[in-house]
Amino acid sequence: MYTQGLDKAGKNEVANADPETAEQLEAFQARIDAEEKIEAKDWMPEAYRRTLIRQISQHAHSEIIGMQPEGNWLTRAPSLKRKAILLAKVQDEAGHGLYLYSAAETLGVSRDQMVADLLSGKAKYSSIFNYPTLGWADIGAIGWLVDGAAIMNQIPLCRCSYGPYARAMVRVCKEESFHQRQGFEIMLTLCRGTAEQKAMAQDALKRFWWPSLMMFGPNDSNSTHSAQSMAWKIKRFSNDELRQKFVDITVRQADFLGLRVPDDKLAFNDATGHYEFSEIDWQEFFDVLAGNGPCNSQRMAKRRSAHEDGAWVREAARAYADKRAAQAAA
Amino acid sequence: MSEQVWPLYEVFIRTRGGLSHRHAGSVHAADDQMALDHARDTYTRRSEGVSLWVVRSDRIVASDPAETAAFFEPAEDKIYRHPTFYDIPDGVENL
Ligand SMILES: [Fe+2]
Ligand SMILES: [Fe+2]
Numbered sequence: 001m002y003t004q005g006l007d008k009a010g011k012n013e014v015a016n017a018d019p020e021t022a023e024q025l026e027a028f029q030a031r032i033d034a035e036e037k038i039e040a041k042d043w044m045p046e047a048y049r050r051t052l053i054r055q056i057s058q059h060a061h062s063e064i065i066g067m068q069p070e071g072n073w074l075t076r077a078p079s080l081k082r083k084a085i086l087l088a089k090v091q092d093e094a095g096h097g098l099y100l101y102s103a104a105e106t107l108g109v110s111r112d113q114m115v116a117d118l119l120s121g122k123a124k125y126s127s128i129f130n131y132p133t134l135g136w137a138d139i140g141a142i143g144w145l146v147d148g149a150a151i152m153n154q155i156p157l158c159r160c161s162y163g164p165y166a167r168a169m170v171r172v173c174k175e176e177s178f179h180q181r182q183g184f185e186i187m188l189t190l191c192r193g194t195a196e197q198k199a200m201a202q203d204a205l206k207r208f209w210w211p212s213l214m215m216f217g218p219n220d221s222n223s224t225h226s227a228q229s230m231a232w233k234i235k236r237f238s239n240d241e242l243r244q245k246f247v248d249i250t251v252r253q254a255d256f257l258g259l260r261v262p263d264d265k266l267a268f269n270d271a272t273g274h275y276e277f278s279e280i281d282w283q284e285f286f287d288v289l290a291g292n293g294p295c296n297s298q299r300m301a302k303r304r305s306a307h308e309d310g311a312w313v314r315e316a317a318r319a320y321a322d323k324r325a326a327q328a329a330a
Numbered sequence: 331m332s333e334q335v336w337p338l339y340e341v342f343i344r345t346r347g348g349l350s351h352r353h354a355g356s357v358h359a360a361d362d363q364m365a366l367d368h369a370r371d372t373y374t375r376r377s378e379g380v381s382l383w384v385v386r387s388d389r390i391v392a393s394d395p396a397e398t399a400a401f402f403e404p405a406e407d408k409i410y411r412h413p414t415f416y417d418i419p420d421g422v423e424n425l
Contacts, residue, residue, distance in 0.1 A: 043397045091375070098372050102356040105338065111358060112335055168355065175376075314360075318336065321361035 019312045020045055027058050032233050037163040040106035048232055050164055053107050055234065057114045060100035061125040064118075065299050067093050069133045070142060078136055086139065092175045099168040106164045120302050127285060128215050130293030137190055137197075137204035143183015145205075145212040145250065152246045153216070155235035165234075184253065191257045198258075206262045207256065212305065213277075214285045216243040247275050337386055339365040341373055344381035351383050359384075 025045060031038065038044055067090050074090065077083035103110055117123035128146055133139065150157075154176065157169040190201040217239040226300060229235040254261050265278040286294065336358040344352035356375045359365035365384040374382070393401050409415050418425055 039395065041392065043396065088375075095372050095375060098357070099355055102338075105356070110335070171355075171373075314336070317360035317364065321364075324361060 029231070032161050032231075033232075036161075038161050039163045044059055047228075048234075049107050049309055051229060051232070051234065052165065053104055053109050055229075056100055056104040056165055057109070057117070058103060058126075060097045060114065061118045062092050062129065063097035063100060065129045065303060066127045066146075066199055068299055068302055069131070069295075070139060072133050073136060073139050076136070077190065079137075079318065082186070089179050089182060092179065095180055096172050098177070100165075103162075103164040103168040103307070115288075115307065119300075121291070121300065121306060122197075124289065126215060127288040127293065128211050130288050130295045130299060131207070131211050132295050135200050135204065137187070137200035138208065140183050140186030140190060140203035141208040142254070143179050143181075144187050145183070145208050146215070147176055147179035147183060148250060149212050149215045149246050151180060152242050152249075156242075159233075159236060161233040180284065187257055187259075191259065202259050205259050210280065210284075211264050211288075213243055213247070214288075216240070216246070218282070218285075244274055247277055251275050288309055336360050336364075339384040339386070340367040340368070340387050340390065341365075343373060343379040344384075345378060346380055351381065354378075356387060356420040357384070 013053060024043060028038075028043065028048075038048075057258055068094075070090050074083065074086055077086050093231045098148050101114060105111055106115060114123065118125070128149075133142070151173065154173050158166055158173055160166040160169065170173060187201050187204075190197040220226060220238045223239055226235065226238060228237070251266065263278050265276065267276050268274075287318050288296070291297075337357050338358055339362075340356050341354045343354045344351045355368075357365055357372055359368050362384065366382060369382050369384050370380040373379070405411075
């Protein structure tokens with residue numbers, strides 16, 4: 001998902017000063033099993049803290065980088081209405097990034113550190129945002145598929161054992177359904193338009209289908225962090241379970257649009273009640289995560305220059321605040 | 331870069347008149363006014379509030395979670411503070 005859980009814990013992450021006792025770990029797990037929420041200042045195993053910092057910060061970075069593919073169409077939206085809607089959606093994504101950064105900060109990592117890790121390439125973000133938005137229909141496909149896949153993952157996160165993360169996700173989920181609906185509506189409008197417009201929608205689905213399925217992360221058999229995250233109730237469903245749910249729901253929506261899902265092996269299995277689909281091209285997935293997707297370097301370059309270009313604003317605001325504080329003290 | 335970090339503020343929102351303010355999250359800002367502006371833009375994009383409070387996070391005094399049991403213990407054994415402690419015979423009304 002937005003936190004595909006692939007980068008391992010870094011070597012230089014703080015080692016816990018006090019060894020964790022079996023009693024502490026047991027008492028912690030008992031709280032989790034009783035569905036108690038863990039709050040920022042509560043005792044928690046160092047590995048739980050590190051897992052959450054990694055996951056929440058990756059999630060935040062994904063929201064922030066995720067503004068770029070859509071931002072690409074803000075000046076070229078086909079009408080004022082579409083432009084206003086897209087602007088509101090992109091602004092929401094900035095907000096999601098901010099809710100999540102502040103949730104991660106409650107675990108003792110600074111905002112600056114997280115931003116520095118993103119800019120240096122140490123921290124990851126979702127593979128999906130490394131694909132280009134070549135046409136207006138891609139904005140429809142992103143809202144429908146990418147936000148749709150995100151919702152699938154984020155709804156269970158509202159029940160995550162870590163309180164600040166769960167509460168941030170409740171806020172995010174409230175806003176996401178507008179994102180998905182506006183995307184579907186763009187697709188619907190194109191599909192009910194001219195043959196050329198419908199072809200644009202079809203082309204966007206063709207390019208975004210597989211990258212959207214990759215958002216759920218590796219297969220369960222290859223997912224390194226899954227079992228522990230499930231035991232800690234950070235995660236409630238496995239990658240494959242969520243991916244299946246997404247396919248089952250989305251294929252029907254594609255049918256409604258009259259669009260073809262780009263998978264020759266896609267078939268409904270009456271016995272299981274689920275759609276069967278082809279194996280994902282995992283090589284592509286790992287390539288994109290390794291930094292070799294179509295837009296990785298462009299996304300990072302843009303994020304770095306935005307950060308650098310904004311430095312004088314941050315400094316000026318700080319200097320003004322200091323001056324005002326000095327005047328007030330005098 | 332680090333010495334230029336903007337301080338953290340906690341954000342509280344009153345969702346409508348008659349309700350109390352409730353914690354929503356936090357924002358970084360250079361000063362109080364910017365904290366209010368950021369809190370508005372971050373947490374009330376859909377008219378979620380009629381009033382905002384922001385307070386520097388480092389000014390909040392909090393009880394220690396490790397001491398929760400001892401800290402709240404004085405209230406534990408005073409069950410007579412609850413109306414259910416008192417037996418009222420059937421037939422007595424409006425009590
Ligand atoms: Fe989002
Ligand atoms: Fe979204």
